[in-house]
Amino acid sequence: MTLRYMPGFGNDFETESLPGALPQGQNSPQRCAYGLYAEQLSGSPFTAPRGTNERSWLYRIRPSVRHTGRFQPVSNDHWKTAPNIADHEMALGQLRWNPLPLPNRPTDFIAGMRTMTTAGDVHTQVGMAAHAYVLNEAMVDDYFFNADGELLVVPQQGGLRVHTEMGVMDVTPAEICVLPRGMIFKVEPLEETSRGYVCENYGAKFTLPDRGPIGANCLANPRDFKTPVAWYEEKETPCRLTVKWCGRFYVTEIGHSPLDVVAWHGNYAPYKYDLRTYSPVGAILFDHPDPSIFTVLTAPSGEAGTANIDFVIFPERWMVAEHTFRPPWYHRNIMSEFMGLIYGQYDAKEEGFVPGGMSLHNMMLPHGPDTMGFEKASGAELQPMKLTGTMAFMFETRFPQHLTRFAAELDTLQDNYLDCWTGLKKRFNGTPEGNWD
Numbered sequence: 001m002t003l004r005y006m007p008g009f010g011n012d013f014e015t016e017s018l019p020g021a022l023p024q025g026q027n028s029p030q031r032c033a034y035g036l037y038a039e040q041l042s043g044s045p046f047t048a049p050r051g052t053n054e055r056s057w058l059y060r061i062r063p064s065v066r067h068t069g070r071f072q073p074v075s076n077d078h079w080k081t082a083p084n085i086a087d088h089e090m091a092l093g094q095l096r097w098n099p100l101p102l103p104n105r106p107t108d109f110i111a112g113m114r115t116m117t118t119a120g121d122v123h124t125q126v127g128m129a130a131h132a133y134v135l136n137e138a139m140v141d142d143y144f145f146n147a148d149g150e151l152l153v154v155p156q157q158g159g160l161r162v163h164t165e166m167g168v169m170d171v172t173p174a175e176i177c178v179l180p181r182g183m184i185f186k187v188e189p190l191e192e193t194s195r196g197y198v199c200e201n202y203g204a205k206f207t208l209p210d211r212g213p214i215g216a217n218c219l220a221n222p223r224d225f226k227t228p229v230a231w232y233e234e235k236e237t238p239c240r241l242t243v244k245w246c247g248r249f250y251v252t253e254i255g256h257s258p259l260d261v262v263a264w265h266g267n268y269a270p271y272k273y274d275l276r277t278y279s280p281v282g283a284i285l286f287d288h289p290d291p292s293i294f295t296v297l298t299a300p301s302g303e304a305g306t307a308n309i310d311f312v313i314f315p316e317r318w319m320v321a322e323h324t325f326r327p328p329w330y331h332r333n334i335m336s337e338f339m340g341l342i343y344g345q346y347d348a349k350e351e352g353f354v355p356g357g358m359s360l361h362n363m364m365l366p367h368g369p370d371t372m373g374f375e376k377a378s379g380a381e382l383q384p385m386k387l388t389g390t391m392a393f394m395f396e397t398r399f400p401q402h403l404t405r406f407a408a409e410l411d412t413l414q415d416n417y418l419d420c421w422t423g424l425k426k427r428f429n430g431t432p433e434g435n436w437d
């Protein structure tokens with residue numbers, strides 16, 4: 001299957017997989033071509049301002065209302081939703097985990113989802129959840145949609161083929177994809193096993209950050225975002241559609257595939273993005289900028305400059321700053337930082353933070369480079385140096401991130417994480433030179 005994509009971020013796209021399936025000049029003809037049903041899928045209130053107004057028109061074999069029967073509650077013990085506070089006994093702290101073990105039983109994308117943190121409140125559409133996933137099984141007759149928010153998927157090992165109502169995307173490590181709230185999809189692993197991270201955004205959709213004085217180019221460029229062309233599955237076999245709605249899961253049985261959209265147009269659609277096409281902008285003389293300069297996507301909270309979520313990456317780049325401590329500085333932030341590593345080494349933590357691993361530095365908890373990182377960077381000869389083969393990321397939110405019981409009890413939690421800073425010794429000796437021995 002050759003997959004095709006259309007470039008652009010938030011464009012008004014149009015695509016048809018059969019000629020003439022897409023009506024021209026109107027949305028709702030008396031009779032649609034091919035006997036299709038017209039249906040609108042809204043991602044914003046009808047009356048949202050033009051810049052944030054999102055909807056698509058789908059021309060499909062059956063309307064969505066025929067893709068849901070009576071819902072039955074089902075359990076999903078590991079996919080948690082905010083508010084999910086005081087779910088465990090673990091005390092506050094800076095935390096780090098080794099990767100989730102790969103599954104040894106058949107596990108699909110939904111069953112393999114493990115919530116690490118939740119923030120905000122799904123009922124008021126604020127906040128997020130940080131998940132890690134592992135899978136080794138394709139969803140074949142199983143479909144899913146999440147009414148609680150859009151899903152930003154970050155594969156770390158093994159790619160995913162994501163079949164959505166609006167087309168099919170292959171997403172491999174160093175690429176991400178975004179599945180809009182309410183969009184039906186199924187996932188298959190591209191290799192025997194896959195692992196990655198997901199940010200579930202309960203709030204306003206991810207968008208590109210304003211570039212301010214940087215101007216019209218660099219960072220994430222709109223044309224590097226790819227939306228799949230229309231594709232449909234005509235399948236009259238028993239299928240199940242699982243729905244996540246206000247933190248609960250429901251399933252409904254249907255006799256056909258719900259991925260039956262033959263043509264669509266509009267600006268509410270899934271997309272993928274290759275993080276290697278991000279053009280980082282940074283300090284080219286001295287000092288270390290705030291990590292917000294590496295924002296790929298931001299989900300606004302309604303308060304200026306105070307994101308519900310920033311999705312930030314730490315890609316390969318040149319380090320050239322003079323007379324500067326080049327890794328991240330020590331800091332305490334009002335925002336809460338969940339980090340993951342897709343591949344390579346992170347400059348503040350060369351050891352211990354491994355690909356597939358995770359860390360959580362919550363609201364106002366101090367953190368920064370480990371002892372080795374500090375010593376190396378404060379003694380380094382400051383030649384231009386390229387950080388190569390590395391891709392870390394951060395889900396940063398204005399809300400505190402509450403740990404799930406699963407995360408608190410996970411075997412891969414590193415008991416000795418705090419030790420990475422204990423070697424940071426007193427160098428103050430009352431003289432301006434300090435003690436650098």
Ligand SMILES: O=C(O)Cc1cc(O)ccc1O
Nearest residue numbers: 290291327328329337348367
């Ligand atoms: O904590 C971290 O490693 C992420 C981070 C990186 C950086 O360059 C500056 C601040 C920050 O929180």
Ligand SMILES: [Fe+2]
Nearest residue numbers: 331337361367
């Ligand atoms: Fe930080």
